[in-house]
Amino acid sequence: MTEILTIIGLAAIQFIIGLGILSCLNIRGKSFMRIALCILTGLMIFAIIPYFLQIIHLPITAANIAILITLAAVIANSQFKKSWRYLKDIIANIKLPKLYEIPFFLIIGFIFLMGAWRCYYEAPVSRDLTSGSEAIAEYTVKENTMINSVFTVNMDENNNIFKPPSVTSLQVIYKYAGFPFGQVWLINVVLCFLVFMYGVLTEKIHPILAGTLLLFLIAAPEFYAYSFMVLFDYTNTVFYTITCYFLYKFFTEKTANNLIFASIMGGFATYLRSETPILIGLLSLILLAYFIRKKTPFITMLWQGGLFLGVPFIFYFVTSYYYIHSLPIAYPVSDQINKKLGDLGPLWDRFSDINSKLLFCDFGITLYGYLIYLFTLFFIADMIFFFIPDIKKRKAVNKPIVYWLLAIATVYFGVAIIGFLLPLADLFNTTKRELFKLLPLLVIYLSFNRIVLAISKWIPV
Amino acid sequence: MKQQKKIHNETKGPAKSAPSQKPPVNYKIGVSLLLTFVSVLIVFVFFNMGNNSIWFNDRIVKYWDDYNDQSTDDMSIEHRRIYTDNMNYIMSEGIAKSIPPKFRDSALILMPSQKYFRDRRINFHVPLPVVFYYYTGIKTIWANSKDAPKANMCFRIDNKGKAVLEKITDTTRLRAFIIQFNTDTYQL
Numbered sequence: 001m002t003e004i005l006t007i008i009g010l011a012a013i014q015f016i017i018g019l020g021i022l023s024c025l026n027i028r029g030k031s032f033m034r035i036a037l038c039i040l041t042g043l044m045i046f047a048i049i050p051y052f053l054q055i056i057h058l059p060i061t062a063a064n065i066a067i068l069i070t071l072a073a074v075i076a077n078s079q080f081k082k083s084w085r086y087l088k089d090i091i092a093n094i095k096l097p098k099l100y101e102i103p104f105f106l107i108i109g110f111i112f113l114m115g116a117w118r119c120y121y122e123a124p125v126s127r128d129l130t131s132g133s134e135a136i137a138e139y140t141v142k143e144n145t146m147i148n149s150v151f152t153v154n155m156d157e158n159n160n161i162f163k164p165p166s167v168t169s170l171q172v173i174y175k176y177a178g179f180p181f182g183q184v185w186l187i188n189v190v191l192c193f194l195v196f197m198y199g200v201l202t203e204k205i206h207p208i209l210a211g212t213l214l215l216f217l218i219a220a221p222e223f224y225a226y227s228f229m230v231l232f233d234y235t236n237t238v239f240y241t242i243t244c245y246f247l248y249k250f251f252t253e254k255t256a257n258n259l260i261f262a263s264i265m266g267g268f269a270t271y272l273r274s275e276t277p278i279l280i281g282l283l284s285l286i287l288l289a290y291f292i293r294k295k296t297p298f299i300t301m302l303w304q305g306g307l308f309l310g311v312p313f314i315f316y317f318v319t320s321y322y323y324i325h326s327l328p329i330a331y332p333v334s335d336q337i338n339k340k341l342g343d344l345g346p347l348w349d350r351f352s353d354i355n356s357k358l359l360f361c362d363f364g365i366t367l368y369g370y371l372i373y374l375f376t377l378f379f380i381a382d383m384i385f386f387f388i389p390d391i392k393k394r395k396a397v398n399k400p401i402v403y404w405l406l407a408i409a410t411v412y413f414g415v416a417i418i419g420f421l422l423p424l425a426d427l428f429n430t431t432k433r434e435l436f437k438l439l440p441l442l443v444i445y446l447s448f449n450r451i452v453l454a455i456s457k458w459i460p461v
Numbered sequence: 462m463k464q465q466k467k468i469h470n471e472t473k474g475p476a477k478s479a480p481s482q483k484p485p486v487n488y489k490i491g492v493s494l495l496l497t498f499v500s501v502l503i504v505f506v507f508f509n510m511g512n513n514s515i516w517f518n519d520r521i522v523k524y525w526d527d528y529n530d531q532s533t534d535d536m537s538i539e540h541r542r543i544y545t546d547n548m549n550y551i552m553s554e555g556i557a558k559s560i561p562p563k564f565r566d567s568a569l570i571l572m573p574s575q576k577y578f579r580d581r582r583i584n585f586h587v588p589l590p591v592v593f594y595y596y597t598g599i600k601t602i603w604a605n606s607k608d609a610p611k612a613n614m615c616f617r618i619d620n621k622g623k624a625v626l627e628k629i630t631d632t633t634r635l636r637a638f639i640i641q642f643n644t645d646t647y648q649l
Binding site: 098099100101102103104107110111114115117118121122123125127130131132134135138149150152153154155156157158160161180181208211212215219221224365366369370459460 | 492493494496497499500501503504507508510511512513516517520521524525527528531532538541542544545546550588589590591592594595600601602603605606607608
């Protein structure tokens with residue numbers, strides 16, 4: 001019981017920190033979606049704190065972390081009246097679920113709870129975690145520094161200690177909070193992500209269809225497994241999806257706050273996986289195309305584009321580049337990069353392997369469920385019944401659909417590019433997990449698909 | 462203002478056609494019940510669909526059974542760690558406990574490979590040195606490391622099949638173990 005209260009208490013503090021940030025940026029959306037975003041934002045601020053203490057050479061103790069968390073909550077809510085108004089707006093707009101949403105909530109809730117229990121009960125097992133972040137976190141708590149005795153152990157055949165300190169930081173905080181295995185922070189991430197996704201889907205389609213699509217997402221077996229087995233990929237997927245969503249909001253609402261929020265989320269995604277700037281770089285091409293099409297003034301283009309790319313790159317330099325160089329063991333990053341960039345054969349090989357060995361095969365169904373096939377079916381149907389006729393009639397293309405297809409393309413091609421640039425990113429481990437980022441984007445695309453929209457309009461509310 | 466209105470509209474949910482007349486309450490209840498039935502049907506069909514059905518029964522139902530066992534079982538950290546990591550954790554802990562306290566800080570144990578244990582019918586996936594350190598606080602090294610000659614202890618199985626942790630002072634003996642262990646491949 002005490003542990004449940006601790007999880008809720010920490011989530012409440014994360015909410016307060018996130019509330020301050022979201023209210024400053026005036027982020028709009030459904031109430032539950034905003035609550036989820038507040039917690040996710042606050043959680044990533046948590047993830048910065050122990051690493052920040054490390055950078056400024058202060059001992060990573062429970063007291064120092066508590067002081068900085070309090071300070072973060074106060075600074076984030078320095079415009080208290082704004083935060084308060086925002087909170088009142090969230091509460092005023094909370095809507096109770098309809099009866100027909102409940103079967104979906106019950107089954108999704110049950111599946112989520114089974115994962116949450118395992119996340120709490122089981123010790124961290126993934127080798128990537130126990131040979132990296134978890135080991136460092138365990139000894140950080142004992143020795144109050146991230147540069148601890150773990151680095152005196154033989155590290156041959158192990159590069160997991162060089163991964164960004166985001167998960168280490170969260171593990172440290174939750175270990176101090178009384179969870180010897182840490183990792184229960186992932187429960188917050190998963191729950192908030194499901195709430196966020198449901199909010200995004202119900203913006204466009206009927207709750208019954210939104211619930212069905214969410215079922216496809218939660219029942220993607222491999223993706224679900226990482227919802228209780230702590231590693232970087234699930235959380236990275238969450239923040240990359242939010243980045244794509246707020247970039248889309250920037251295009252539709254044309255308000256800079258959405259772009260700023262997308263940039264911050266992109267920064268958080270980078271803090272979780274250092275390869276993310278490659279995908280953000282591809283996303284920025286969509287932004288560039290938007291600027292050109294809208295004939296945006298050069299100065300606006302420069303600051304907005306600079307912001308979107310700059311924040312993730314700052315995160316990359318502070319949390320990956322600087323972190324690696326501050327470690328007592330040398331890690332030649334340049335050695336990890338493919339030296340034969342002129343030879344594009346491996347890029348094609350990786351791309352075709354992704355399709356034949358991971359996505360469109362029986363093994364793919366055991367990894368990602370039927371989502372890939374569902375997407376393909378509706379994508380082709382949309383092409384035949386809407387896209388091609390629109391082109392024939394010289395009608396303007398549906399911009400949201402084009403955007404979400406391009407966002408999907410950033411992952412679909414970007415993951416192959418990552419595999420090509422970094423040969424250590426192997427197909428059946430790294431690439432397999434990198435492809436998680438595809439799943440929520442496919443689900444969001446489906447909510448914009450015109451066949452799905454037609455079905456949605458047909459269902460009474 | 463126009464912008465705000467647009468934003469507000471977008472957050473309201475799926476587009477609805479404004480009815481000229483409010484539908485009667487009975488109609489609303491009927492629709493709601495019908496849609497609830499459809500929701501249940503979708504969930505039922507979804508989890509009876511090919512791989513979804515296998516996944517649900519093999520994973521979620523199993524997790525539910527696990528939950529029923531685990532929640533009424535010993536909740537201590539040690540028990541949960543053994544439950545999760547099983548043999549690897551028990552073996553690592555066992556090795557660590559056999560080291561006299563005064564050697565714990567200076568010990569560097571040379572570990573054989575998986576194949577070595579497999580050949581002796583022992584189910585032990587030798588942890589990476591960092592994982593072993595995470596479990597026990599004791600340093601280990603694999604025979605294929607350039608630092609292997611720095612080892613001052615060796616873990617092995619003797620001719621009677623008994624686990625032995627041997628303190629090594631003789632470099633020739635250490636070299637012999639390194640050669641023996643290094644002929645097997647270590648698996649990550």
